[in-house]
Amino acid sequence: MRKTRKCAFCGKEFTCNSGSQRYCSEHCAEAAKAQRKKKQQDFLKAVQPVIDIASQEYLTFSKAAILMGCSRQYVYKLVNEGKLPASRISSRMAFVRKADIEKMLAGNPYHRVLPGTPTNKPCKTSSSLSSRKDKNQIDESPMRLVEPLEYISGEDVMATYKVKKSWLYVSAKRNNIPVCKIAGKNYYSRKHMDALFGVTAEIEALTEWLTTDEAETLYSTTKESLRTQAYRRHIPTKREYGKTYYSKIHLDEIYHPDLKASDDYYTTAEAARKYGMTKSNICVIVKTNNLTKVKVGVQNLIVKEELDRIMASRLAQFGAYRLQ
Incomplete structure (x- = not known):
């Protein structure tokens, strides 16, 4: 009587012709072979960079x-x-x-310390194990206890540091913040929360803050540009209830809204509209004549007096050329 087996690829039952038959058909055998080959290739692709x-x-x-x-x-x-x-x-x-x-x-070994427990001793090496004390000998070295921590509830953390509940859970888990559960509520170490969410004295001294949308509207910039400037120029930022705030004083030093509102400067687009040229033509004129150019955010400001003088001389030359 012939035996029935399950196909190792598709899982269907079939009657096998020999004791070593694993697949119900040649199609399943070829598909399983291709699958094994693909796994080997994927493994080599993953291992090759490490090698x-x-x-x-x-x-x-x-x-x-x-x-x-x-x-x-x-x-x-x-x-x-x-x-x-x-x-x-x-x-x-x-x-x-x-x-x-x-x-x-090597300089930052992992030592996990739980609240209220003695500090963990470093692992013993093989040389220290060889010189281990007798089992009957009592180690009389004093046991150093961890400083007791002060805990605050999750609601107090959210009210004090202005964070969302989801961000509190993720940050506490990611940074291994000591937490204890009492009557179904989570309580977090105040010391660790101060180190994680606390603000510096410089940030506390700042009074004017802008949200991302407000900064975009005021400075005519983009979210990507704001994040780049904050990272490169170390602009103070803070996060409250899931929103990022930027220091207005520091952004004013970069984007210069006073210069953009001044009548002494042209933007490239304004100069192009006034003289009926393209912005590329204006950029070439500014570069060729070494005109004063001030970069404000993503825009270039050109001194009106210098550009008007150059354009007037160009028009005079053009008029003289036509008269000839």
């Missing part, structure tokens, strides 16, 4: 992220905070040494 990185000493940020198993943005964050040294070769190229990554990881 290449193993033989390199200087890594780009992308390769450093692959080596550390994190995102490229997190590598930028480590470099920006000064935790990981990096060398800039040009405006678009920077490298990280593999030795610096290993040094950073």
